[in-house]
Amino acid sequence: MESRLPKPNHFYKKATTLIDIDLKKKNQTMTKIQTGLSRAVSSTKLTDDTKKDKNMLNNDGKSNNENESLPQTTRTKNIAAITRSNEAIKAMKRPGPIVTTANTKKPKVKVSVKAITPRKTLKTALKTRNGINRPTENSTINKTTATAATTTTTTTTTVNKWDYKGRFAIVNSELIKLRGNYKEILAKNTDLQKMIDDLKDNGNTYKLKLEEYETLKTTLSKELETTKEELKQVQNEKEDFVKRWTKAEEAYKNVTEELKELQDKFANQQAKLQEQAIETKKVKTKLEHDENLIKDLTIHKEELQSLVHQMDKERRILHNTVQEMKGNIRVFCRVRPRTPKETSKPLCFIKFVDECTIEIGKSDGSDMASCSGKVRNVRQEFSFDKVFPHNASQADIFEELSLLVQSALEGYNVCVFAYGQTGSGKTYTMEGEPGFDTEGMIPRTVRHIFKEMKELELLGWEYRIEASFLEIYNEHIVDLLDSQCNKIHEIRMRDNRGHDLYVSNLKVEEIHNAEELQDCLLTAQRNRAVAATNSNERSSRSHSVARIRLIGEHKTKEEICVGNLNLVDLAGSERLKGEEAARTAETKNINKSLANLGNVILALLKKQEHVPYRNSKLTHLLMPSLGGNSKTLMLLNISPLDECYNETLNSLRFASNVNNCKINVKRVRTALPNISNNLSSSSTSDI
Numbered sequence: 001m002e003s004r005l006p007k008p009n010h011f012y013k014k015a016t017t018l019i020d021i022d023l024k025k026k027n028q029t030m031t032k033i034q035t036g037l038s039r040a041v042s043s044t045k046l047t048d049d050t051k052k053d054k055n056m057l058n059n060d061g062k063s064n065n066e067n068e069s070l071p072q073t074t075r076t077k078n079i080a081a082i083t084r085s086n087e088a089i090k091a092m093k094r095p096g097p098i099v100t101t102a103n104t105k106k107p108k109v110k111v112s113v114k115a116i117t118p119r120k121t122l123k124t125a126l127k128t129r130n131g132i133n134r135p136t137e138n139s140t141i142n143k144t145t146a147t148a149a150t151t152t153t154t155t156t157t158t159v160n161k162w163d164y165k166g167r168f169a170i171v172n173s174e175l176i177k178l179r180g181n182y183k184e185i186l187a188k189n190t191d192l193q194k195m196i197d198d199l200k201d202n203g204n205t206y207k208l209k210l211e212e213y214e215t216l217k218t219t220l221s222k223e224l225e226t227t228k229e230e231l232k233q234v235q236n237e238k239e240d241f242v243k244r245w246t247k248a249e250e251a252y253k254n255v256t257e258e259l260k261e262l263q264d265k266f267a268n269q270q271a272k273l274q275e276q277a278i279e280t281k282k283v284k285t286k287l288e289h290d291e292n293l294i295k296d297l298t299i300h301k302e303e304l305q306s307l308v309h310q311m312d313k314e315r316r317i318l319h320n321t322v323q324e325m326k327g328n329i330r331v332f333c334r335v336r337p338r339t340p341k342e343t344s345k346p347l348c349f350i351k352f353v354d355e356c357t358i359e360i361g362k363s364d365g366s367d368m369a370s371c372s373g374k375v376r377n378v379r380q381e382f383s384f385d386k387v388f389p390h391n392a393s394q395a396d397i398f399e400e401l402s403l404l405v406q407s408a409l410e411g412y413n414v415c416v417f418a419y420g421q422t423g424s425g426k427t428y429t430m431e432g433e434p435g436f437d438t439e440g441m442i443p444r445t446v447r448h449i450f451k452e453m454k455e456l457e458l459l460g461w462e463y464r465i466e467a468s469f470l471e472i473y474n475e476h477i478v479d480l481l482d483s484q485c486n487k488i489h490e491i492r493m494r495d496n497r498g499h500d501l502y503v504s505n506l507k508v509e510e511i512h513n514a515e516e517l518q519d520c521l522l523t524a525q526r527n528r529a530v531a532a533t534n535s536n537e538r539s540s541r542s543h544s545v546a547r548i549r550l551i552g553e554h555k556t557k558e559e560i561c562v563g564n565l566n567l568v569d570l571a572g573s574e575r576l577k578g579e580e581a582a583r584t585a586e587t588k589n590i591n592k593s594l595a596n597l598g599n600v601i602l603a604l605l606k607k608q609e610h611v612p613y614r615n616s617k618l619t620h621l622l623m624p625s626l627g628g629n630s631k632t633l634m635l636l637n638i639s640p641l642d643e644c645y646n647e648t649l650n651s652l653r654f655a656s657n658v659n660n661c662k663i664n665v666k667r668v669r670t671a672l673p674n675i676s677n678n679l680s681s682s683s684t685s686d687i
């Protein structure tokens, strides 16, 4: 950092120049002084002779007056100085220059002026006048004086001793000279005095300047310190910078190397890129070709999709036609096997006449006796759409049911009722038991729906599934998915035509996979009201309804189909006796709703104008799924036990009534190949 203060060198130079100028002036002055002094010394030499003739001179009035005009002190001093000089010379006993006159005989006055050192005299004079002793000036003066003395020494004047006039003349002339010199000296003295004053003034100026210089020096010293510190700091910074520079250089080196590598890679990549560009061009050409092909194929696909859609429509129509031909209301009969707990219990006579006909009788044949006691030899025979023997698997039942599930997916309403006395196997048929083979119709239906949904997706159909589980107990609807809530559930119409009903405040779950629906089913099972009865260890005294709503949407064709699938596990159909008195109301309600269900189905079959849907909550709820083009399946479950014969007979009659009302459905009797027609003959071991 450059200081704003003036550079010290400049001041020093300036000061030196000033001093030099002063010194020059001084030297000039001193030279003048020396010249004056030389002359003074010469005058002093003559004063020596004058001293000798002092008395004579004193007598001369003119001379005396002239002498008196000189300052007394100066004169005295000069004389004293000359005297001292002579005395000094004598004391040194040094042979001085001898001046011999040509005429040795004549008395001659020998005026010998020895070399004198007017130093003291001059010093004294200066002291007296100025009071300052300057050795430099003195030394110069000394030298000058010495030279003058030498010159004076060589000057010899030979005057006869007796020639007073001559001598006087000489002295007088000398005196005149001295007076002139004196005047000059006085003038010069004045000059010197002035010079001394000037020098004093200069000295003060110099002092001030010196002080200034000292101040300046101090300032500059401080500045120098600051500058040094700054320099030190700058040096540190420089060191840091050098370190950073070194690091940066290393980094630069590394980066350069990396750059080189990258450049190499870039070159490789560019080469590859060029190759790829060629390849891309080829691919592009192929792509264009493929795109054209895809366009053609897309058009073809759309044509095919339209065709498939059309065919799917036709298939649905055909499927529905088949289903309708089979009957919109169908009745299946399933005979359950004997459970391990029932091995000791006698079985009634059951004969599977064909796949649609069953013959039943008491094991002891008492049912064949007429009122008159004669054996009629005719057993009770019942015909249904299908009869499933005791060894029919869940899969066999579902094979038939799956056609109705398909109808539900195609937008039809389907109702499946499991009917029968308590313990006849309704729950087993609908819900089943854990295990792939034993799982019931509900889980199978769900799996079937999801499987079919995937295939229908290929045809452009997207499905949404909603599920709700409820039970009707004592003519009250209970939400099986939300049993904690005490909300009132009422059946309400979605539209004025009454084609679609819903239950208020009912929890409806959207189902995304089979597992979710299985979870809902388990929740419903837990919440289902169960009451113990004599007939079964776990008897259901309510109608359980699983409602699955299938909403299909074909976005391309802008078609929507909505199908409702109702899987109903009805309450036990048995007629309860005295010990269930506490459940009279419950039993009445069950019997009433079951009877009404039969009436509704019969009315539908007979195509009656009035169908008594609203006589019970069950038929009211299922109204949209009973009648019209909806499909209804009555799954009659019967027990093979002889003790259940009467209830079995009642159930068969109820279902048979429904079935007998169906018209235009011709059945072809086909013998069952693997199942014994006469159940009684093999009943004990097989069932």
Ligand SMILES: Nc1ncnc2c1ncn2[C@@H]1O[C@H](COP(=O)(O)OP(=O)(O)OP(=O)(O)O)[C@@H](O)[C@H]1O
Pocket: 335, 336, 337, 339, 390, 420, 421, 422, 423, 424, 425, 426, 427, 428, 429, 536, 538, 539, 540, 570, 571, 572, 637
């Ligand atoms: N097809 C069958 N194969 C094997 N066991 C069966 C079959 N049907 C029913 N069972 C068994 O018979 C017993 C009674 O069946 P289930 O509980 O299903 O009768 P239910 O009619 O539903 O009675 P509830 O009206 O009290 O519910 C159960 O132990 C069940 O396992």
